[in-house]
Structure formats: C-alpha cells, structure tokens
Amino acid sequence: MKKYKHIFHPSILREYDIRGIINETLFEKDAFMIGYFFGLICKERNLNGETNIVVSMDGRLSSPGLKKQTKFGLSKSGCNIIDLGLNPTPILYFGSHKLNADGAIQITGSHNPKNYNGFKMMIKNEPFFGKDIQNLGIKAKSGSNINMNGKNENLDLDEKYIEKILMPLSDSNNLKDKNIIWDCGNGATGNIINKIVKLIPCKNTVLYSEIDGNFPNHHPDPSNENNLIKLKQEVKRQNADFGFAFDGDGDRVGIVNNQLELIAGDILTTFLAQSISDKKYPIILDVKSSQKCKQFLENLNYEVLIWKTGHSHIKNKMKKIKSQFAGEMSGHIFFGDTYYGYDDAIYSSMRFLALIEKNYKLDEFLNFFKNNFSTPEIKIKCSDDKKFDIIENLKLKIRNKYISKYCNFIDGIRVDLDIGWYLIRASNTENSLIVRIDGNTKENFVNLSKEVKALLKSEQLSMNHSSQV
Numbered sequence: 001m002k003k004y005k006h007i008f009h010p011s012i013l014r015e016y017d018i019r020g021i022i023n024e025t026l027f028e029k030d031a032f033m034i035g036y037f038f039g040l041i042c043k044e045r046n047l048n049g050e051t052n053i054v055v056s057m058d059g060r061l062s063s064p065g066l067k068k069q070t071k072f073g074l075s076k077s078g079c080n081i082i083d084l085g086l087n088p089t090p091i092l093y094f095g096s097h098k099l100n101a102d103g104a105i106q107i108t109g110s111h112n113p114k115n116y117n118g119f120k121m122m123i124k125n126e127p128f129f130g131k132d133i134q135n136l137g138i139k140a141k142s143g144s145n146i147n148m149n150g151k152n153e154n155l156d157l158d159e160k161y162i163e164k165i166l167m168p169l170s171d172s173n174n175l176k177d178k179n180i181i182w183d184c185g186n187g188a189t190g191n192i193i194n195k196i197v198k199l200i201p202c203k204n205t206v207l208y209s210e211i212d213g214n215f216p217n218h219h220p221d222p223s224n225e226n227n228l229i230k231l232k233q234e235v236k237r238q239n240a241d242f243g244f245a246f247d248g249d250g251d252r253v254g255i256v257n258n259q260l261e262l263i264a265g266d267i268l269t270t271f272l273a274q275s276i277s278d279k280k281y282p283i284i285l286d287v288k289s290s291q292k293c294k295q296f297l298e299n300l301n302y303e304v305l306i307w308k309t310g311h312s313h314i315k316n317k318m319k320k321i322k323s324q325f326a327g328e329m330s331g332h333i334f335f336g337d338t339y340y341g342y343d344d345a346i347y348s349s350m351r352f353l354a355l356i357e358k359n360y361k362l363d364e365f366l367n368f369f370k371n372n373f374s375t376p377e378i379k380i381k382c383s384d385d386k387k388f389d390i391i392e393n394l395k396l397k398i399r400n401k402y403i404s405k406y407c408n409f410i411d412g413i414r415v416d417l418d419i420g421w422y423l424i425r426a427s428n429t430e431n432s433l434i435v436r437i438d439g440n441t442k443e444n445f446v447n448l449s450k451e452v453k454a455l456l457k458s459e460q461l462s463m464n465h466s467s468q469v
Contacts, residue, residue: 035073088250269327
C-alpha cells in the first residue's frame with residue numbers, strides 16, 4: 001500500500017505558484033505533501049548523486065509551521081535541505097544559484113492578504129510553474145511509498161547577497177547628498193534593508209522594518225497607491241529624493257519621486273533599461289506596458305519584445321532569447337546582464353541608484369511620458385469559470401475588426417493602433433479581467449475607451465464595476 005497520497009484543494013494549484021487561504025484551502029498537511037512530491041520530482045531530474053533543496057520563508061504568521069512541514073516532506077522524499085531562514089524571495093533565488101541547488105522553495109504569500117500563504121518554487125534554477133505544478137498535483141493523487149530521511153543544515157547568505165547586490169554602486173560618493181526613504185511594510189525585506197542602508201553613503205530612513213505578519217502599518221503591495229500614503233508623507237516631510245517600497249517578499253518594487261508620484265512599473269522598467277549596455281538582445285516588456293515605453297527604447301536603438309505577463313513566463317523567455325533585461329507593470333524587474341535574471345526588488349533599487357549616481361535625470365526622463373492619456377490597470381470582477389471564455393469571444397470580434405498587424409494575442413487581447421492601444425486579458429491570479437487603455441491625445445483616449453466599453457458590454461461586463469490598481 002502507498003504510504004503518502006494526497007488531493008490538494010483545486011484552487012491552490014495556480015499558474016505561477018501554489019497559494020491558498022490558511023486553514024481554509026491551504027493546510028500544514030499540504031505543505032508536507034508539497035515538500036514530499038516536489039522532492040521526488042527533483043530527485044527524478046537528478047539521478048546522479050544527492051539532491052539538495054534550498055528552503056526559505058517570509059514573515060507571515062503561518063510561514064514557520066508551513067516551512068517545518070515542507071522540510072519534513074522534503075526529508076521523507078530523500079532530499080537534503082539547506083534552510084536559509086527568514087528572507088525575501090530573491091535571497092532564496094540567490095541561494096539556489098550560488099549553491100547550484102537542485103531545487104528551491106520559498107514559503108510566501110507575496111503581496112496577498114495576511115490570511116494567505118503559498119509556495120514559489122524553482123528546479124535547477126528554472127521556474128517551476130504551470131504544467132509542473134499541475135503535474136505535482138497528479139503525482140500526489142497517485143501517491144508514493146518512498147520513505148527516507150534527508151539531511152538538514154542552516155545557512156546564512158546575507159553577507160554574500162549584500163556583497164553581490166551592491167556591486168552596481170561603483171561611485172557612491174555621487175549619492176552622498178541624496179535622501180532616501182525605504183518602506184519595508186513589515187514584510188520580509190526589513191532585516192536585509194537595515195543592513196544594506198548602512199553601506200550606502202547617503203541619508204537613509206527605513207520605515208516599518210520590523211517583520212510582522214499582521215502588517216500593522218499598511219499592506220505590502222507597492223503597486224497600490226493606497227499602501228504608499230505613509231511613504232509619501234515621509235518623502236514630503238523630509239523633502240527626500242526618492243522613496244522605495246517593497247512587497248511582502250521583496251520581488252516587486254515601487255518607487256516614488258520627489259513630486260510624490262509613483263513611477264508606473266512599465267515606465268520604471270524603461271528608465272532602468274538604459275543601464276543595459278549590450279543592445280544585441282531584445283528587452284522584454286510585459287503585455288500591460290505602454291506603447292510609449294517601447295517607443296522610447298526603440299529610439300535608443302534597443303529591440304523590444306512584448307511578452308506574456310507573469311514572472312515565470314518572463315524568466316523563461318529571457319533564457320530562450322538571451323535577453324539581458326525585462327520588466328513588468330506590476331514591479332517585477334529582471335536583470336540578466338551582470339545578475340542572475342530573476343526578479344529582485346532590492347537589486348533593482350541598487351540599479352536605479354546606479355543610474356542616479358551616473359547623473360541620469362529622472363525628472364527629464366519622466367517628461368517624455370507627461371502627455372500620456374492612460375488608465376492604470378483596471379480590474380473587472382469576472383469569475384474564473386467565465387474569464388477565459390470571454391477573452392476567446394472577444395478575440396473573434398477583434399479579428400473581424402482589425403487586420404493581424406494591429407493585434408497581439410500572446411496574453412489576452414492587445415490592440416496597437418496609431419492613435420493608442422488597449423489591453424483586455426484574463427488575470428492568472430485573480431477572478432478578474434485586466435484592462436488598460438492608452439491614447440496619444442485626449443480625444444483618442446476617449447474613443448478607445450468607448451470601444452473597450454462596447455466590447456465589455458457585449459459580454460455583459462462593465463468598467464463601472466471595477467477597481468484600479
């Protein structure tokens with residue numbers, strides 16, 4: 001009889017990760033089974049010798065219990081565990097690359113509410129997502145009677161990580177007059193940011209660095225301006241130059257300028273892209289990114305590829321086409337030139353400061369985008385069982401209306417016209433459709449908005465029942 005066998009709640013096996021609501025859809029038993037069956041999958045891909053898995057967790061209240069069970073499951077599958085402790089997700093990724101691990105698991109709820117938690121995974125330094133996650137569920141349903149005991153060790157990589165991410169700051173004296181506010185939002189970045197700011201020779205103020213899974217000050221999601229009120233207040237109070245905000249596990253960044261404006265993720269990506277010296281390979285922007293960002297980079301002779309949203313899709317595409325740099329509207333930013341190609345909000349902050357110390361003028365850069373008439377991301381509630389069908393229905397209408405050169409169906413529907421562009425796509429992480437509209441004049445923006453509203457109305461949806469990100 002098979003010893004270990006399990007059926008997961010169907011809602012937790014997501015596209016990019018495994019995620020659920022603690023003690024409703026996600027339980028500590030699930031963590032054991034995820035560790036166990038992920039360990040078996042890693043061992044199958046590593047038949048020659050011992051299998052080493054790096055493990056880390058964020059600061060959520062449920063993370064210690066989930067990590068304990070995950071490690072227990074990994075051990076029973078016969079894997080050796082290297083426990084990095086409590087860290088932002090990028091330190092897990094760093095550990096996986098530095099140690100050339102066979103697999104890696106971060107226990108994290110990322111930017112989700114405090115009653116959520118989940119698992120981000122890598123295998124041989126490649127994202128473990130999509131079909132991999134579904135396959136893990138199938139494997140658990142079949143079961144296994146393997147019962148072993150792997151080894152366990154603890155390792156602190158803070159010093160090595162900090163040494164690596166400070167490398168872009170070659171002439172930090174140019175930063176000495178700067179005043180920077182760092183908002184950790186009581187997420188997992190708090191400890192490491194406190195260590196890093198001591199090594200950056202400018203005035204630094206760190207907000208909410210105490211790691212607390214109750215998130216008592218504000219929710220750590222830097223793409224939502226409601227979470228940046230306290231950061232903006234401090235930037236204003238100190239007349240600071242910049243404010244950096246991180247999500248709960250430190251793989252997404254939001255940056256506020258001295259005018260108290262949040263720099264949109266696609267525009268921030270475009271600014272950071274200027275640090276890429278090798279123009280041989282394309283820069284990747286996600287499908288939510290503005291036409292104007294693509295235009296700005298093409299004016300500088302970069303080749304730009306618009307690709308699927310989602311950190312795992314982006315990382316895979318980067319490897320395939322040897323891209324040195326990519327970024328998403330959500331604040332996931334990926335450097336592959338002198339870094340490892342994964343999304344690291346802290347490293348992205350250092351690359352931002354490296355451009356500032358080289359006298360790149362952020363205000364002048366932002367002027368290029370001043371006359372945009374555009375929406376932020378708009379979320380329209382739509383059930384999981386309908387959202388993809390609605391996108392397929394709308395694709396037929398778009399194909400009848402426009403010739404193929406104006407259409408991009410790589411991830412939902414993106415229509416790029418001379419007057420502007422719009423996007424309608426199904427979210428992979430929420431029960432919603434995502435919409436963005438961008439016109440190059442006020443009149444064109446209004447006309448494109450009418451077109452999108454008519455398309456949504458044809459599917460009994462309305463932009464009136466939406467929220468902005």
